Amino acid sequence: MIQTFSDPYTQQTTGPDGANFADLAKQAAQLMAESEVPVAKPGEAGVKVMHFIKKAAEADLEQFFQGWGSVHDAVQDACPDFAHAVRRHVRSHYVPQGDKVTVYFGPDIEVHHGLASMWFENETDLAAFRSYQRLLVEKLGKEGLMNAAESFFLYVKEVSIL
DSSP, X not given: OHHHHHSHHXXXXXXXXGGGTSOGGGOOOOOEEEEEOOOSSOOOOSEXXXXXXXXXXXXXXXXXXHHXXXXXHHHHHHOHHHHHHEEEEEEEEEOGGGHHHHXXXXXXXXXXXXXXXXXXXXXXXXXXXXXXXXXXXXXHHHTTOBOGGGOEEEEEXXXXXX
């Protein structure tokens, strides 16, 4: 993928054509590495939350990733309703080498260094997520790891389109 998007033809001919069919100022594109986070009660889930996290400018990327993992563990322990409600959790880490790919989409792509995708059985479980999210943001902020002003979350319902 990096090789294809780094090719001069892609960057000089195919890529610029994106402005003819996409609003490049309103997009997000970045390469991330996903990993499953173990959950207490894995299972089917119909409601998804996507939590986009931007690291603090002064935080090193590896320091952010490690801190995010340890803060998550502490916050999950402090939020048993969240730990009980989440059915699947995937943590995605920004891969800087992917910038060779995202340049294809334009020069001003907004980078979020972490993305937590979490699935819950139903909408009533989202209150547990909010408790978890507030404490996570507070602790990551206190440790100087997160830019809360430029982080956000979305409630999502996944559907299959065939």
